[in-house]
Amino acid sequence: MGRAVAALMTRDLRLALRRSGDTLQPLGFFLVVTTLFPLALDPEMSRLREIAPAALWVAALLSSLLALDRLFREDAQDGSLEQLALSGRSFALLLLAKTAVHWLLTGLPLVMMAPLAAMALGAPVASVPGILAALLLGTVALSLIGAIGAGLTMSLSRNGSLLSLLVLPLAVPVLIFGARATALAIAGESMSAPLYLLAALAVLSATLAPWALAAAVRIGLE
């Protein structure tokens, strides 16, 4: 099973490297959206600091959503997803591996760029570790929740904004805890309560999502 997961993850990483332009789009989107907030508001740092958590998390949510549509769509169209379904290996685990690669390519770069965006919005340097921790846990949960939506809509040709309608309400708890943790980090207070809740969400989605994911993708393959 380890070899199967490793082979699949290497394949997806190599594919992403060969098309790095596509892969980096969500990151660009994240940075552009966070830039829009100061422009729409005003550049005064004290006010920006107030909206920084909201701006960061809304941007993170939208950019992770942007990348989701591609997660299974191409594999479903070219038939490689059904090869995986019939490989005789745990389909849930293989899909979890695909989601993990998706997070490495879209979630992790976003987490790494987030301190820059946060400081541009007036967050103090001392808040960076807290913001990193919150986004790390939050993007993991978002990728897992989003993957279920991507699996449900992967075979629909005219899905339009359906994926957003399915995923965004489910992502509300991540948004609430994440933004709260970030606000506490910026204010220099203890952020352990929302951080634990975020960790609980990440663990819960990691245990339950693979089952729902495998069921959703199997139905999409019918």
Next chain:
Amino acid sequence: MNWVWFHRFGSPPHFYRLATGMTPWFAWAAALLCIAGVIGGLGLAPADYRQGDGFRIIYVHAPSAWLSMMVYVVMASSAAVGLIWRMSVSHAIAASCAIIGASFTAVALGTGMLWGRPMWGTYWEWDPRLTSELLLLFLYLGYLGLRSAIDDTGRADRASAVLAIVGVVNVPIIHYSVIWWNSLHQAPSVMKFDKPDIPASMLVPLLMMLAGFTALFFALLLIRARGEVLRRERNARWAADALNVAAGKV
């Protein structure tokens, strides 16, 4: 354990007959309970010492809010039964729940906003209950959207069943996260009616309305599910017979 009832329930013609027979019972129960509840709630119950007559909207708001949640649970449970035992009737019930649940949610939101006007001075306040109801409405809309996006009934059934199950796991998480969020930002809201000292003259009509709305839901559900089952089985002989019988009665 005798599973015969379960398999019989799963047979479309049997369900159709059962639903046809049960609908009037629920409909009459709903009508009687709601009339009694309205008389009790609007006529007999005293005005609230703080909110005056404005509180009376609770007799519509609370039952709708209760049903908006309950319908989602009914929908997810029957979808799960349909997914596990592959029962088309169960999927038909789940499919019929969605629009009813969405309507109750919309009514709960609307009455909540009307109530908010005299209480808060605005129609919309980011109160945890109203916010939860709004998110629940989005969940219903997502379910309906997914269903309508898939042409094949069987696939639409199974895909939306997975969504409903994922949703029902998330509903409490969303609900409590919203309460948690709200507790940080605002004072407790006006809309708390879980006080134990609510007088019986107010409580009894409320319970009647709750029971009446629940009966109304089951009546609506049976009517819709009956139509849905008939639509799915439109090529079967029993469906043609059932339609002939219905037409002959008129």
Next chain:
Amino acid sequence: MNELTADNLHLWRGEQHVLQGVEFSVRPGQCLQVMGANGAGKTTLLRALCGLAPLEEGRVSWCGRDISVDPESYHLQLSWLGHDHGLKGDLTAAENLRYAVSVRRRVRPDEIAAALVTVGVPDLAGQRVRQMSAGQRRRVALARMTLMGGALWIMDEPGSNLDLLGQELVSALLRTFLDRGGIAVVATHQALDLPSAQLRPLTLQ
């Protein structure tokens, strides 16, 4: 002994009752050739045999066991070639084969090279699939069939996009596979060049 059995398969696709009580049983060394007009349900039947499409009624058994009981061990015995070749355009032929087969079993580079020789495209190992012709892609997909192992091949129109030599290649691969005791189910319009003792026709209405 291995055996693939279908009992009274029924399947609807939307309004259409596509499979109406399909029954058969295939033993080692036999190839079931599924024929029928377009829309007769060939692809649907094959997907149901794989466990990809849910059956309304009836059951598919492998070695006497319902395939839905333990799909994973059934799938380990199965190699599938569908309408879509299942290759990634941005990977080379050799990379495609390595990753696809590694999901199931350990595979050596020389096995991959040998498989590409067998299907007649030894020079394409380092070429990206995106730059290949449809027939070349089909051959790479056939190479994957030979590498995946297992005792059951299910193929949907394996000869599509292939020239005459390619059609012969499909028959030759099948002969080798059947002679080793494999079981094959193939949906195709083209005649398969197999000994009549090995060929079992099934025509869907």
